[in-house]
Amino acid sequence: xxxxxxxxxxxxxxxxxxxxxxxxxxxxxxxxxxxxxxxxxxxxxxxxxxxxxxxxxxxxxxxxxxxxxxxxxxxxxxxxxxxxxxxxxxxxxxxxxxxxxxxxxxxxxxxxxxxxxxxxxxxxxxxxxxxxxxxxxxxxxxxxxxxxxxxxxxxxxxxxxxxxxxxxxxxxxxxxxxxxxxxxxxxxxxxxxxxxxxxxxxxxxxxxxxxxxxxxxxxxxxxxxxxxxxxxxxxxxxxxxxxxxxxxxxxxxxxxxxxxxxxxxxxxxxxxxxxxxxxxxxxxxxxxxxxxxxxxxxxxxxxxxxxxxxxxxxxxxxxxxxxxxxxx
Amino acid sequence: xxxxxxxxxxxxxxxxxxxxxxxxxxxxxxxxxxxxxxxxxxxxxxxxxxxxxxxxxxxxxxxxxxxxxxxxxxxxxxxxxxxxxxxxxxxxxxxxxxxxxxxxxxxxxxxxxxxxxxxxxxxxxxxxxxxxxxxxxxxxxxxxxxxxxxxxxxxxxxxxxxxxxxxxxxxxxxxxxxxxxxxxxxxxxxxxxxxxxxxxxxxxxxxxxxxxxxxxxxxxxxxxxxxxxxxxxxxxxxxxxxxxxxxxxxxxxxxxxxxxxxxxxxxxxxxxxxxxxxxxxxxxxxxxxxxxxxxxxxxxxxxxxxxxxxxxxxxxxxxxxxxxxxxxxxxxxxxxxxxxxxxxxxxxxxxxxxxxxxxxxxxxxxxxxxxxxxxxxxxxxxxxxxxxxxxxxxxxxxxxxxxxxxxxxxxxxxxxxxxxxxxxxxxxxxxxxxxxxxxxxxxxxxxxxxxxxxxxxxxxxxxxxxxxxxxxxxxxxxxxxxxxxxxxxxxxxxxxxxxxxxxxxxxx
Numbered sequence: 001x002x003x004x005x006x007x008x009x010x011x012x013x014x015x016x017x018x019x020x021x022x023x024x025x026x027x028x029x030x031x032x033x034x035x036x037x038x039x040x041x042x043x044x045x046x047x048x049x050x051x052x053x054x055x056x057x058x059x060x061x062x063x064x065x066x067x068x069x070x071x072x073x074x075x076x077x078x079x080x081x082x083x084x085x086x087x088x089x090x091x092x093x094x095x096x097x098x099x100x101x102x103x104x105x106x107x108x109x110x111x112x113x114x115x116x117x118x119x120x121x122x123x124x125x126x127x128x129x130x131x132x133x134x135x136x137x138x139x140x141x142x143x144x145x146x147x148x149x150x151x152x153x154x155x156x157x158x159x160x161x162x163x164x165x166x167x168x169x170x171x172x173x174x175x176x177x178x179x180x181x182x183x184x185x186x187x188x189x190x191x192x193x194x195x196x197x198x199x200x201x202x203x204x205x206x207x208x209x210x211x212x213x214x215x216x217x218x219x220x221x222x223x224x225x226x227x228x229x230x231x232x233x234x235x236x237x238x239x240x241x242x243x244x245x246x247x248x249x250x251x252x253x254x255x256x257x258x259x260x261x262x263x264x265x266x267x268x269x270x271x272x273x274x275x276x277x278x279x280x281x282x283x284x285x286x287x288x289x290x291x292x293x294x295x296x297x298x299x300x301x302x303x304x305x306x307x308x309x310x311x312x313x314x315x316x317x318x319x320x321x322x323x324x325x326x327x328x
Numbered sequence: 329x330x331x332x333x334x335x336x337x338x339x340x341x342x343x344x345x346x347x348x349x350x351x352x353x354x355x356x357x358x359x360x361x362x363x364x365x366x367x368x369x370x371x372x373x374x375x376x377x378x379x380x381x382x383x384x385x386x387x388x389x390x391x392x393x394x395x396x397x398x399x400x401x402x403x404x405x406x407x408x409x410x411x412x413x414x415x416x417x418x419x420x421x422x423x424x425x426x427x428x429x430x431x432x433x434x435x436x437x438x439x440x441x442x443x444x445x446x447x448x449x450x451x452x453x454x455x456x457x458x459x460x461x462x463x464x465x466x467x468x469x470x471x472x473x474x475x476x477x478x479x480x481x482x483x484x485x486x487x488x489x490x491x492x493x494x495x496x497x498x499x500x501x502x503x504x505x506x507x508x509x510x511x512x513x514x515x516x517x518x519x520x521x522x523x524x525x526x527x528x529x530x531x532x533x534x535x536x537x538x539x540x541x542x543x544x545x546x547x548x549x550x551x552x553x554x555x556x557x558x559x560x561x562x563x564x565x566x567x568x569x570x571x572x573x574x575x576x577x578x579x580x581x582x583x584x585x586x587x588x589x590x591x592x593x594x595x596x597x598x599x600x601x602x603x604x605x606x607x608x609x610x611x612x613x614x615x616x617x618x619x620x621x622x623x624x625x626x627x628x629x630x631x632x633x634x635x636x637x638x639x640x641x642x643x644x645x646x647x648x649x650x651x652x653x654x655x656x657x658x659x660x661x662x663x664x665x666x667x668x669x670x671x672x673x674x675x676x677x678x679x680x681x682x683x684x685x686x687x688x689x690x691x692x693x694x695x696x697x698x699x700x701x702x703x704x705x706x707x708x709x710x711x712x713x714x715x716x717x718x719x720x721x722x723x724x725x726x727x728x729x730x731x732x733x734x735x736x737x738x739x740x741x742x743x744x745x746x747x748x749x750x751x752x753x754x755x756x757x758x759x760x761x762x763x764x765x766x767x768x769x770x771x772x773x774x775x776x777x778x779x780x781x782x783x784x785x786x787x788x789x790x791x792x793x794x795x796x797x798x799x800x801x802x803x804x805x806x807x808x809x810x811x812x813x814x815x816x817x818x819x820x821x822x823x824x825x826x827x828x829x830x831x832x833x834x835x836x
Contacts, residue, residue: 186442187440188435194428195424198422202419205381205415206433207404208433265423266423319470324595324596
């Protein structure tokens with residue numbers, strides 16, 4: 001039997017490969033349009049630093065979406081934790097960077113756990129439950145702020161970790177992606193998440209505790225959102241209650257561009273990385289190729305739709321090819 | 329004589345809200361035997377299996393494994409105790425690979441890491457043993473039902489189970505595939521595995537089992553040695569009465585052709601399907617699960633899109649692009665899944681019944697709902713099918729399966745331009761009493777001159793009600809028999825055989 005696949009089959013047979021190709025084409029086009037000024041080490045560093053929060057949270061969103069769920073409370077969790085650790089520095093003078101990150105992670109875990117508990121045990125639709133918490137955590141962020149900000153001077157020491165030129169954010173991203181890549185592919189824990197999203201009833205019958213898996217994925221999402229809260233304070237050297245407002249959609253978009261299915265069971269860490277990177281490159285490239293900022297949202301939207309449509313069409317071609325193989 | 333029992337269940341009672349699914353049933357499985365479990369649909373077999381595998385907890389009763397009483401809290405306990413089940417409807421993960429489907433829950437793990445290479449190799453070995461024609465890396469969702477069934481069997485084998493339960497494993501298999509499965513079962517028995525085998529097919533039982541236990545209406549009827557019971561006795565035990573009085577088939581004068589399809593095709597589902605129905609005629613359409621019967625009719629009714637083919641009503645070609653077109657043309661479908669596609673369960677029965685004609689009844693340019701007329705119509709048709717409902721405001725979810733089906737029939741009748749009624753598994757999951765009522769309604773409709781297509785996997789029902797029977801296999805029409813020349817054996821043969829008549833010849 002001929003095991004070698006044709007190049008075309010490899011491209012259409014894997015969403016990751018087709019997305020990578022689209023990404024490369026886009027990079028080439030932008031590089032030409034910007035007359036070679038785009039792909040510089042500084043710019044590449046900027047792309048990752050500016051999108052570190054989205055990239056980090058996209059991993060959690062991948063897990064949530066694999067179970068056919070969604071979490072729109074993440075940037076509120078981010079703001080809530082960010083505000084707490086910002087205010088701890090401003091009012092209590094607490095400046096141990098590691099302890100602050102740990103605290104942010106714990107707060108995030110608590111927030112995510114609540115989501116998971118209510119969604120699994122209360123059988124609430126994920127979008128409704130997380131919408132509730134979207135308002136609650138954002139509201140609490142305002143309460144914590146008490147009409148004040150934590151400014152650059154308040155968080156000066158903490159901001160060392162994430163300031164321009166520091167390797168801190170990159171290290172967090174690299175660790176997170178490596179850990180998730182391994183966990184999602186090579187551990188039973190990761191595969192349970194896929195199983196629950198692919199067919200929850202079957203998972204139940206094969207003895208998988210579906211509720212526990214749901215609680216776990218929302219808790220992971222919360223953990224990452226909490227870490228992103230600390231990271232945000234560190235990178236932007238400030239904490240405000242309206243931070244990252246509305247950016248949860250960027251995270252979801254990154255996952256969807258990366259081939260994650262809203263119906264669950266389909267998606268990968270590599271795809272999510274490429275999706276987030278695609279989104280980040282797009283945001284950085286538009287001004288560089290001379291497009292006014294007023295056009296940016298419009299173009300972002302069109303490109304997102306186009307990529308997802310290509311994804312859907314690829315999937316349909318794959319399904320159809322499989323159907324044609326059926327003996328009749 | 330003391331028997332070597334590996335599994336024994338005593339006095340098992342399982343209650344679902346409103347129904348006793350199992351009433352004080354018992355069961356004994358000897359070590360290394362193949363034991364058939366038989367009974368009509370709804371007799372409680374599948375529920376019983378799920379009690380054994382820990383999916384359902386029984387309200388009463390005891391279960392002994394190797395003589396020791398066990399209490400399974402969940403499916404995992406049963407798996408660990410060496411009991412594996414292959415369910416009737418494959419419980420698979422469509423987006424995951426075959427390997428992963430086989431090993432989910434008991435992956436090879438070394439130092440916390442899943443050993444994909446080893447698992448793929450082991451999966452390949454299992455698939456080779458089953459002589460499967462697909463690869464471990466294939467995505468489950470792209471496989472046919474028969475192939476998915478094989479994956480399920482591979483999964484049971486992979487757990488090294490001591491007891492394997494097969495719930496209608498041959499329902500979706502061809503004769504060749506069934507024979508392959510028989511050989512695997514023989515092989516397992518020789519290896520000392522005990523097997524519980526649920527099947528509607530007598531040939532499965534005769535070929536494999538040494539003993540058979542019969543359930544009827546949620547109760548235990550008896551356990552018999554296969555070589556000491558005749559087929560007639562067994563059927564009597566299963567059905568509880570002679571089968572002939574079940575089907576009140578009226579003698580109707582067959583009229584002109586009302587419905588014909590020619591060369592309907594859809595890639596991967598069905599190919600070149602042609603058939604016709606006359607006024608007053610009940611036409612059976614049978615075949616194994618996955619033969620493409622439902623898919624064909626869904627395409628005829630515009631629910632899915634066919635790649636090609638023509639539909640004629642009263643000799644005139646009609647172009648159907650969506651279900652509304654089909655209704656306008658007088659073709660009405662009673663869907664197989666009445667809870668999902670037939671009724672809006674949360675709505676009152678009246679609103680359900682008049683839904684197809686609500687627009688026509690509405691008054692004035694702004695289409696104001698005509699409540700009085702709606703109520704009148706709903707009442708009339710619900711009485712005609714004799715549902716047990718108290719008022720037309722009862723929600724659809726308050727009725728049993730059989731009565732829900734009657735409401736769906738009322739919903740069809742309300743469309744007064746109806747000429748053809750396609751009934752897809754109309755008695756699936758319906759108890760015996762309601763079944764007989766549905767058959768009698770079917771007979772009445774034929775008398776009124778409607779053309780009826782009865783899609784069913786139940787041979788007795790097809791043979792009892794049809795004037796003419798088409799068989800389908802792997803997406804094609806494989807035969808068309810008049811009721812006089814039809815028999816269970818002949819139909820099964822046609823449902824499974826590989827030689828086929830072309831669609832054109834099948835239209836008489």
